[in-house]
Each structure stands twice: as C-alpha cells, then as structure tokens.
Amino acid sequence: MSKSLLEMLPGIVTEGKRRASQYLEQLEGRNRVTLQTRELVIPNKTVSDDDLFRQLRRDEANSELPNQLIYGDNLLAMAALLAGDSDRPPMRGKIDLIYIDPPFDSKADYRTKITLPGTTIDQKPTVLEQFAYSDTWSDGTASYLAMITPRLVLMKELLSESGSIWVHLDWHVGHYVKLVLDEIFGKENFRNEITWHYSGWNKQLKSSFERRHDVILYYSKGDNPYFASFFERWESKEEYVKKRKQKVHTDESGREYVLSDAGGGQRIKRYLDEVMQEGVVVDDVWHLDKLNNSASESVGYATQKPVALLSRIIQAGSPEGGIVADFFSGSGTTAATAERLGRRWIVSDIGKPSVMITRKRLIDDDARPFAYEAIGDYQVEQAKSVLGRKFKVGHLAQVVLRLFGAVPLPPEISQGGALGRIPDEKALVIATSPNALVTGSTLRRAQQARVSVMGGFDKVYVLGWNFADSIGHDIDALQDDRLEVRVIPPDLLDRISKNSSVDKLADDVRFSTLQYLSASVVSRVHSGNDETLTISLNNYVLLSPDAINLDEKSRELLLDVMNREPLALLEYWAIDPDYDGRVFRSVWQDYRGNTENDGDELRVITKAEVTVPIKRASRRVCVRAVDVFGFESEVIIENVVMN
Known part of the structure; x- marks a missing residue:
C-alpha cells in the first residue's frame, strides 16, 4: 500500500534539506555556481537623448551595485547569490524581504500567445521550462513539495536577521x-496568514461556494522582524461614518466629530478631519481586486499580481532602501513596485517570457540601471538532475549523435560519449552537454579535434543546446567552411521521454542552423562636443521553426512571417556604442509595445540615432537583439570611424 502524502512529508523535508546543504557546502569551492552579466541596462527607450554616457558615468560612479534580473533556475540563482563573486559580495544574511508567488496549479496552461503582424501563434514552454514543470508536478503534490523545500532553505539563508518571507x-x-x-522557519516565527480576497464573476456552484481568495503566509527569520503597520486612507467621511455606525456632531468651531468608545465606559471625541489623515490600520484580510486585461498596469502576463498587493507587503516588511527579492518573479511586479518604493531588488525566473516582460516593464518605468544576468555557463543545469533519473549525460550525448545520423566513437576516445562520426562525409560530430554553453572557445576546440581525433576529419559539426549571444559573430570570425554549428531541438528531451525507441524519432528530429542578426552603422557624425551614431537593423534570420516548440499550424504561420517580414520577429534590441568586449552596456533600447518611437505596437523600429559625447578614436559598436521566442543574438561592428 502506497504511503499517504502526510506520511511522505518528513522524508520530503529531510531530502530537501540535504539537497540545499549540498549547495551550501559548495559556496566557496571551485564548482560553485556563478552569475554572468549579460546586459547592464541603462533604461532609455527614445532615439534622441544627448546625455547617455554622462548618465552612465554617474551611475557607475555610485558605489551601490545595480539591481539584478536573473534568468534561470532559482535554486541555482540563490546558490550564486549566497556564494558571491569577484564583482559582488555574498548575499547571505543581506535580504530584508522575500516575496514568492510559486506556481500552485498542476493543470495550469504555460503556453505563450505571441501576436505578430497579421497573425497570432502559440508557443509551448521552452525546454528549460519543461524540465522545471515536469520536475515540479511529475508525482503531484509530493513533487511540488520536493521542489519548494530546498528553495525555502536557501531563502532563509539569504534573509537578514530582521528579514521576513511572504509566500x-x-x-x-x-x-x-x-x-x-x-x-x-519555526512555528514560533509564523506571523500572519493573510487572506487576499478579490472580486469576480458571480457563479452558482453545485457543491461548494465560489473560491475568491488566495493566502499569503508571512514568516520572520527571527524573533525581532522589521514590520511597519500599513495604513489605508478612508475614501470619504461618509464611508467612515457609515462603517462605524456613529452619529456626526459639530463643535462650536464647526469641526465635525464622532464619539468613540475608549474603554472603561468613557467616550472621546474623534475629529473627522484627523481621522481622514490617520487612516485605518490594515488587518489580515485584504480586499483588493485582481487585474484584468484592460487595467493600465497590465503587461499581458497571465498570473500578474497588482501593484497594490505588493505595495502593502513591501512597505510593511522592508525599510526604505532595503533589499527585496522574488525568485518566481513572473511579470516583474515585485521589481517594479520595489523600484517605485525606493527599495533595492533582486528577482529571478526560469521562464524567458517572464524576464523579457520584466526587462521591458522596468525600461518603461525609467528604472535605475539594473543587471540582466544568467547562471554562468550552466543555464540548463536543472536538466542534468532531471535526466539523472534515466540517463547519464554521456548516454544522452550518444542518443543525440544517433539522431543526427552519426556513429558514436569508441569509448576510449569519445570524451565521455560526446564524439561521433558520419562515415560517408568523413565528418566528426561533437554533441555538447545540456549544461554547457557553446561559445567561441567551444568552436576553436572543435577545430582542434577535427585535426587531432583519429587522424583527422574533413569536417566537424558542433551540436549545441545553448549558445552565447556572440556565437554568430564568433562563427563569422573563424571563416571556416569545414565547421558547422547546429541547434539541438529544444523539445528533444520531451520527445525522448515519450518514446521508447530512438529509431522512431530519427525521421522527425531536425537539427537547425542558428539564428543570425545583421546590423550596420550607417553614419557617425560629430557636432561640437557630441557625435551621433545612426545604426540600422538589416536582417534577422531565425533558426528553423522545427527547433521551436510549436504545433503545425503555428509553425506554418511563423514561416509566413519569416519570409515576409523577418525583422517583425524581433521583440527587443539594444545598443552599446562603446562595447568593451566584457559587459554589454545598453544605453538605448527599443521593443515591441514601445510606441514612443513609431506608434507601432507589433514592431521594433529598425533604425536608431544615438547621440553620445565625442570620442576621437574608432568605436566598437555592439547590437543585441531578442526575438519573440527569447532567442538572443549579437553583432559587433568593429572600427567604426567618423564620417
């Protein structure tokens, strides 16, 4: 007889603590998780701002580190925050408030609707999101608790002694x-179960009352948490009097008051003008409406929470200037609200749509500069633990090689099963690990392997799961027609898990080429102490639709847009006019939905004029773009001289 969930719970908690302790033990080791800054975003979405670099210098002169938007598994993000690195100190014991809104419905629909000019398509979750989802719900609530437990342990480590968590x-x-x-956290540190009651359509249910509330569990780390009572202003004197059911009196000076019971049978005057200024202390039942699609703050994200809800939590649980974190950030409401309330913030999410929406939202709000970061070179580390139940990484590599049409090389020379060959082409094939990022260094090692392995090959294929933004630039720089890079389909693991035979998959799996961005500096003209760069997007080649998790109808619609208007597939692009090769500082951005530049909600503008202080030497300009599916690409334009 199988155990009940209550019987399983002690084991789940024990295993969750053990898993968290593994990350804590590695905080100072060589294998610790690190963060990689992909973009330093200095929000500026207009085409005419002559003070961009002056703003950048002011921000970099400030000793306060930028806020953080992190893409990737939050378990790894938290481990990286706890460890710190050469650029940032460890965050252990530094965060004042953590709010999380983790997914809590196993039947939720995680598809994303993407509206393009003339059509709308449905994108299924990315491979990384699929891993997270399947890991969370594979065994129902037991799996969910196994997912959340180690994360809660690490969150406690991040909280300051006066910090709190709101779940x-x-x-x-x-x-x-x-x-x-x-x-x-300890039963003694439980502070409140807050009921968030929201309105909705009235429905008559046959066997229960309509569900109209969520709960927010508020725990402190220690016995002396920071807490500030939240006051809510009365809407009118009439509302106050009606709710209190008290008679209004007028004194000799004309001031209105009511008589309130002060205890002990005494009655005291409460002047209404003072009452209206004081407001009323909020209790643990919050009547706040959910967002609807027509709300001004809506960003079109299914689980978006209202700013009013987060405002209460952040103001009550963190001091001004304190640090607020959210590790299931969704639409970015926590970051946006913390920004408005003068708090620092750290947010992360495993979904690309989430971080894309959050970045746009913060730019729209003219936020302070913030860092967009990823989990070092291990963005799909979670895949390793999920696959560990059935596969070793080397086993997976051999499956990938066979699907590509390659024969795995003998174990003694196959580098853990990652190498194969295509006899008819005399070609070497390298299948990278799902927890690796394909970079320029990867390609150079592949060139060396083409020469050195088994006496040499005529050609080498590199099959990758994840790629550096600069990979297109790296391929161009190598100028090697005997090197080809292919994308492993992002839904391959999902297909493997549902098929017992690799041979059955072989005819359906397609390894596509990479997406590629083309851009140019049209002109560089000086005027006084400034100069203006005109930068144009020329073309965007999306990787094959076969590699995107779409149904057949959506794939056909996408092909039509690709052929008709490829630049309409871009969601976001940004410019660094003086790229140092290390940190991409975007001092200008445009994105779909930004109507300040051209009034078109479904397209980015394709030409930008960026005015910066004059530089006598040549410039190295970097342009980065993200398409509607979250794929990132980059082009570096070297030696840009003055016209």
Whole structure:
C-alpha cells in the first residue's frame, strides 16, 4: 500500500534539506555556481537623448551595485547569490524581504500567445521550462513539495536577521507548504496568514461556494522582524461614518466629530478631519481586486499580481532602501513596485517570457540601471538532475549523435560519449552537454579535434543546446567552411521521454542552423562636443521553426512571417556604442509595445540615432537583439570611424 502524502512529508523535508546543504557546502569551492552579466541596462527607450554616457558615468560612479534580473533556475540563482563573486559580495544574511508567488496549479496552461503582424501563434514552454514543470508536478503534490523545500532553505539563508518571507499560495498546496514553512522557519516565527480576497464573476456552484481568495503566509527569520503597520486612507467621511455606525456632531468651531468608545465606559471625541489623515490600520484580510486585461498596469502576463498587493507587503516588511527579492518573479511586479518604493531588488525566473516582460516593464518605468544576468555557463543545469533519473549525460550525448545520423566513437576516445562520426562525409560530430554553453572557445576546440581525433576529419559539426549571444559573430570570425554549428531541438528531451525507441524519432528530429542578426552603422557624425551614431537593423534570420516548440499550424504561420517580414520577429534590441568586449552596456533600447518611437505596437523600429559625447578614436559598436521566442543574438561592428 502506497504511503499517504502526510506520511511522505518528513522524508520530503529531510531530502530537501540535504539537497540545499549540498549547495551550501559548495559556496566557496571551485564548482560553485556563478552569475554572468549579460546586459547592464541603462533604461532609455527614445532615439534622441544627448546625455547617455554622462548618465552612465554617474551611475557607475555610485558605489551601490545595480539591481539584478536573473534568468534561470532559482535554486541555482540563490546558490550564486549566497556564494558571491569577484564583482559582488555574498548575499547571505543581506535580504530584508522575500516575496514568492510559486506556481500552485498542476493543470495550469504555460503556453505563450505571441501576436505578430497579421497573425497570432502559440508557443509551448521552452525546454528549460519543461524540465522545471515536469520536475515540479511529475508525482503531484509530493513533487511540488520536493521542489519548494530546498528553495525555502536557501531563502532563509539569504534573509537578514530582521528579514521576513511572504509566500503566496492558494487552496491547492497552501496547507502542505505551511507545514514545511513551520519546519524550516519555526512555528514560533509564523506571523500572519493573510487572506487576499478579490472580486469576480458571480457563479452558482453545485457543491461548494465560489473560491475568491488566495493566502499569503508571512514568516520572520527571527524573533525581532522589521514590520511597519500599513495604513489605508478612508475614501470619504461618509464611508467612515457609515462603517462605524456613529452619529456626526459639530463643535462650536464647526469641526465635525464622532464619539468613540475608549474603554472603561468613557467616550472621546474623534475629529473627522484627523481621522481622514490617520487612516485605518490594515488587518489580515485584504480586499483588493485582481487585474484584468484592460487595467493600465497590465503587461499581458497571465498570473500578474497588482501593484497594490505588493505595495502593502513591501512597505510593511522592508525599510526604505532595503533589499527585496522574488525568485518566481513572473511579470516583474515585485521589481517594479520595489523600484517605485525606493527599495533595492533582486528577482529571478526560469521562464524567458517572464524576464523579457520584466526587462521591458522596468525600461518603461525609467528604472535605475539594473543587471540582466544568467547562471554562468550552466543555464540548463536543472536538466542534468532531471535526466539523472534515466540517463547519464554521456548516454544522452550518444542518443543525440544517433539522431543526427552519426556513429558514436569508441569509448576510449569519445570524451565521455560526446564524439561521433558520419562515415560517408568523413565528418566528426561533437554533441555538447545540456549544461554547457557553446561559445567561441567551444568552436576553436572543435577545430582542434577535427585535426587531432583519429587522424583527422574533413569536417566537424558542433551540436549545441545553448549558445552565447556572440556565437554568430564568433562563427563569422573563424571563416571556416569545414565547421558547422547546429541547434539541438529544444523539445528533444520531451520527445525522448515519450518514446521508447530512438529509431522512431530519427525521421522527425531536425537539427537547425542558428539564428543570425545583421546590423550596420550607417553614419557617425560629430557636432561640437557630441557625435551621433545612426545604426540600422538589416536582417534577422531565425533558426528553423522545427527547433521551436510549436504545433503545425503555428509553425506554418511563423514561416509566413519569416519570409515576409523577418525583422517583425524581433521583440527587443539594444545598443552599446562603446562595447568593451566584457559587459554589454545598453544605453538605448527599443521593443515591441514601445510606441514612443513609431506608434507601432507589433514592431521594433529598425533604425536608431544615438547621440553620445565625442570620442576621437574608432568605436566598437555592439547590437543585441531578442526575438519573440527569447532567442538572443549579437553583432559587433568593429572600427567604426567618423564620417
């Protein structure tokens, strides 16, 4: 007889603590997780700003490190924050408030609707999101608790001694997660179960009352948390009097007051003008409406939470200037609200749509500069643990090689199973690991292997899961027609898990070429102490639609847009007019939905004029773009001289 969830819970918590301790033990080791800054975003979405670099210098002169938007598995993000690196100190014990709104519905639809000129397509979750989703719900609520437990342990390590955590849940898993929180934070540190009551359509249900609330479990780390009572202003004197059911009196000076019970039978005057200024202390039942699609703050994200909700939490649980974190950031409401309230923030999400929406939202809000970061060279580290149940990484590499049509090389020379050959072409094939990032260094090693392995080959293929933004530039720089780079389909692991035979998959799997961005500096003209760069997007070649997780209808619609208007596939692009080759500082951005430049919500502008202080030497300009599916590409334009 199988165990009940209650019987399984102690083992789940024990295993979650053990898994968290593994990350904590590696914080100072050579294998610790690190963050890689992909973009320093200095929000500026207009085409005419002559003070960009002066703003950048002011920001970099400030000793305060930029806020952080992190893409990737939050378990790894938290491990990296705890470890710190050469650019940032460890964040252990530094965060004042953590709010999380983790997914709590196993039947939720995680598809993304993408509206393009003339059509709308459905994108299924990316391979990384699929891993996270399947890992979270493979065994129902038990798997969910196994997912959340080690993360809660690391969150406690990040909190300051006066810090607190606010966990947003509903009826699906709320009562189970409370038991886990009691174990990790201590039952004595439970402060409130807040009921968020929201309005909705009235429905008559046959067997229950309509569900109209979520809960937010508020725990402190220690016995002396920071907490500020949240006051809500009365809308009018009439509302106050009606709710209190009190009679209004007028004194000799004409001031209105009511008589309130002060205890002990005494009655005291409460002047209404003072009451209206003081407001009323909010209790643990919050009546706040959910967002609808027509709300001014809506960014079109299915699980977006209202700013009013986060405002209460952040103001109550963190001091001004304090650090707020959200490791399931979704639409970015926590970051946007913390920014408005003068708090520093760190947010992360495993979904590309989430971080793309958050970045655009913060630019739209003219946020302070922030860093967009990823989990070092291991963006798909989570895949390794998921696949570990059935495969070794070398086994997976051999499956990939066979699907590509290659024969795995003998074990003694195959580098853990990653090498294969195509006899008819005399070609070497290298299948990279799902936890590796293909970079220029990867390609140079492939060139060396083509010469040295088994006496040499005529050609080498590199099959990759994940690629550096600069990979297109790196391929161009090598000028090697005997080197080809192919993309492993992002849904391949999902297909493998559902098929017992590799041979059955062989005819359906396609390894596509990489996406590629083409841009140029049209002119560089000086005027006084400034100069203006005119930068043009010329073309965008998307990787094959076969490599994107789409149904057949959406794939056909996408092909039409690709052929008709390829630049309409770009979601976001940014410019660094003086790229140092290390940190991409975007001092100008445009994105779909930004109508300040051209009024077109479905397209980015394709030409930008960026005015910066004059530089006598040549410039190295970098342009980065993200398409509607989250694929990133980069082009570097060297030796740009004055016209």
